Amino acid sequence: MTIEIELKFITTADAATKLASQLALWPHEHTPGQKLSNIYFETANGQLRSWDMGLRIRGFGDSFEMTLKTAGQTIGGLHQRPEYNVALNEPVLDIHQLPAEVWPEGTDLDALQQQLNPLFSTHFVREKWVVTYGESEIEVAFDLGEVSAGELSEPLHEIELELKNGNRDDLLAFAAELAKMGGLRLGSLSKAARGYALAKGNPPRKLRPVPLLKVKPKATVEQGMQAAFLLALSQWQYHEELWLRGNTDALGEIQEALETLRQAFSLYGALVPRKASSELRQRLTELEAALLEDELDALSVCFSTLWLETQLALTIWIATLRWRDFIDSKTDAKLQGSFKRFSDIMLGRISADLKETFGQVNQLNEYQDKLTRLHRQQLAVHLLAGSYDDAAVSEWLGHWQLLRQAIVDRQDVWLDGHRRQALKQPVFWKNGNA
Numbered sequence: 001m002t003i004e005i006e007l008k009f010i011t012t013a014d015a016a017t018k019l020a021s022q023l024a025l026w027p028h029e030h031t032p033g034q035k036l037s038n039i040y041f042e043t044a045n046g047q048l049r050s051w052d053m054g055l056r057i058r059g060f061g062d063s064f065e066m067t068l069k070t071a072g073q074t075i076g077g078l079h080q081r082p083e084y085n086v087a088l089n090e091p092v093l094d095i096h097q098l099p100a101e102v103w104p105e106g107t108d109l110d111a112l113q114q115q116l117n118p119l120f121s122t123h124f125v126r127e128k129w130v131v132t133y134g135e136s137e138i139e140v141a142f143d144l145g146e147v148s149a150g151e152l153s154e155p156l157h158e159i160e161l162e163l164k165n166g167n168r169d170d171l172l173a174f175a176a177e178l179a180k181m182g183g184l185r186l187g188s189l190s191k192a193a194r195g196y197a198l199a200k201g202n203p204p205r206k207l208r209p210v211p212l213l214k215v216k217p218k219a220t221v222e223q224g225m226q227a228a229f230l231l232a233l234s235q236w237q238y239h240e241e242l243w244l245r246g247n248t249d250a251l252g253e254i255q256e257a258l259e260t261l262r263q264a265f266s267l268y269g270a271l272v273p274r275k276a277s278s279e280l281r282q283r284l285t286e287l288e289a290a291l292l293e294d295e296l297d298a299l300s301v302c303f304s305t306l307w308l309e310t311q312l313a314l315t316i317w318i319a320t321l322r323w324r325d326f327i328d329s330k331t332d333a334k335l336q337g338s339f340k341r342f343s344d345i346m347l348g349r350i351s352a353d354l355k356e357t358f359g360q361v362n363q364l365n366e367y368q369d370k371l372t373r374l375h376r377q378q379l380a381v382h383l384l385a386g387s388y389d390d391a392a393v394s395e396w397l398g399h400w401q402l403l404r405q406a407i408v409d410r411q412d413v414w415l416d417g418h419r420r421q422a423l424k425q426p427v428f429w430k431n432g433n434a
Contacts, residue, residue, distance in 0.1 A: 006162040007175050008187030011142075012303055015183025016157060019142055022181045023129050028140075031128040036060050036143075040195055041093055042119040047112070051104060054192045055116070057091050064088040068098055069192075075230065075319050120149035120195035124156050133174040136166020147191055149198035158187060172316045179308045186311050188237040205242055207253055210235060210260055210379060212393060214386040215339055221271070224339035228264040228383045229318050232257050236311070243298045251296065256379075258288055261314070263379045267346060271335055276326035280317050283310040343384040347429045350377050350384075354400070358419050367407045367415055374404050385428070392428035399425055 011019075020030075037059045042048050048055055052071035057064060066088055072081025086097045095113050103109065124145025131138050139162045146153045161178070163171045178184070197203075215227050235257035242250035261284060265277060274281075287310045290301070301307055317323065327335070354377055357370050378400060385393045403418040405411075 005168055005171065006160050007171060008190070009159040009161075009175075009178075009184040010187045011157045011159050012183040013157065015181060015303075016142060016144070016159075018181050018183070019140075019159065020129075022178065023131060023140060027132040028129045031130075033125040033127040033144075034060055036122075036124055036126050036145075038122045038191075039091070039118050040120050040122075040192060041116045042196075042199075043112070043115040043117075047115070049196065054190075055093075055095070056192075057088065057093060059091055064091045066093065066095075066097065068095075068102060070102060075233070075315050120147065120199045122147045122156065122191050122195065130164065131174070133177075134166065134170035136170035136174075137164045138162065138166070138171055138174055139164050147195045147198060149195055152198045152202055154194060154198065154202075156191065158191075159184065169320060172312075172320065176309070176312055176316070179312055180305065182305050183303050184308055185240075185302050186237070186308065186315070188234075189241065204245075204247075205238075207242065207247070207249060208235065208238055209253070210256060210382050212386040212390065213383045217387075219339040219387075220336050221268075221339050221342045222335040224342065224384075225264070225268045225271075225335070226318065228267070229261065229314070231383070232260040232264060233311075233314055233318070235260060240302055244302055246298075251291070251298075255288070255291055258284060258291075259376065260379050260383070263376055264383060266376075267380055267383060271327070271331055272323050273326045276323040277317065280310075280313050283313055286310075340387050343387060344430045347381065347384055347427070350380055351427060353377065355423055358403075358423060361415075361419060364407075364410060364412050364415065371404065371407050374400065374407075378404070388428050396425060396428050 038056045040054065040056045042055075054069045055067070057066050064087070066086045068084045070082045070084075084098055084102055088094075088097075093113070093116060095116070096109055103112075122145065124143040127142045127144075129140045131140055139160075141160045141162070143156050143158045143160065145156045147156055148154075159178075161171060161175055210231075213224075213227055213231050215224050219227075236254055239250040239253040239257065243254065265272075265281060283306070287306055290304075290306060324332075354374070357373055361367055361370065378397060381393075381397060385397075399418065399422040403415070403422050406414045406418050
């Protein structure tokens with residue numbers, strides 16, 4: 001088994017032509033383009049997918065290789081997954097050659113083998129460079145081709161950076177250097193993910209409002225904080241794909257994701273000093289301003305240097321934990337404390353703030369002045385309330401949402417009633433008077 005650490009970019013055709021000259025800035029070894037074909041296998045009921053596994057046979061020249069990728073982690077465009085590779089004499093699937101321990105306990109391999117069939121394929125030409133950067137060797141692969149399932153297909157224009165030797169920080173630093181060439185965006189969806197979508201008929205994806213953040217039982221404050229940033233990044237990249245596919249309403253959800261990031265920084269500001277995130281927050285400010293311009297073109301924005309560098313900076317901030325250089329042992333002890341307890345305290349403060357903000361409001365313009373504050377506090381609750389009863393949380397948020405909607409729609413007659421109802425409702429968290 002190896003742990004594959006790679007970062008994926010989607011590239012424009014123009015940027016692809018600049019790649020070779022850009023890589024010439026560093027010591028490297030070049031390998032000319034080679035045709036690769038990959039066939040991905042799955043059962044009729046999507047068993048491998050449910051196990052977060054991907055299984056393929058790759059053909060290159062007269063050689064063949066079976067690869068199984070198991071559950072890993074994706075942060076932005078940074079993919080880290082265990083993978084198992086087996087050389088084959090011919091392109092015939094035989095899962096018995098994979099290590100027995102990779103399968104869930106009790107798996108009937110004979111039955112699984114019979115149920116597996118080709119689901120989709122990828123065909124592309126891969127040109128490679130092995131670049132020496134810092135203390136590491138990084139393989140840069142440019143793939144040009146397509147992914148197809150039945151009669152449906154999508155083009156592939158991807159750059160993959162894979163760490164061959166060295167450390168992940170060098171990989172991320174090199175990615176930041178490469179981002180300056182322009183015409184790139186992070187690839188949060190793997191080739192396999194795109195293939196699975198095509199195999200399902202490539203149905204349009206729906207907008208996904210910010211959900212309640214779910215964390216594992218007994219999570220620490222640090223784990224809750226990391227999960228909050230990952231959630232916001234996931235929301236951003238999910239709706240980036242929708243916006244690029246023509247859903248203009250997705251831009252609003254992208255802006256909501258960026259505001260969610262803001263609230264995450266605010267919630268944990270007493271633990272992680274502002275100077276630890278000042279550069280990242282400045283990039284966010286510039287991007288948020290750019291997204292307020294009229295008649296935005298999704299293609300131009302999503303492949304802009306500002307978009308990529310902001311998203312990549314956030315990925316690096318989450319993955320490397322460099323913010324830890326700014327905290328002391330006392331703060332670290334707080335970060336290792338109970339996220340549930342932290343949420344109780346912060347939800348109590350949010351409730352107190354809303355009561356103070358909306359305790360005495362009379363005119364519509366007063367409500368409108370407080371609308372942004374209400375929206376931000378609602379997002380903060382989404383980042384804190386995932387450990388509580390969903391129904392109770394939804395009811396509590398629902399009353400504040402009714403007030404917010406009445407303000408947006410200028411429904412003067414409903415404002416006072418919604419305000420009173422929101423203020424008097426019982427709390428759903430422990431120590432509600434905190």
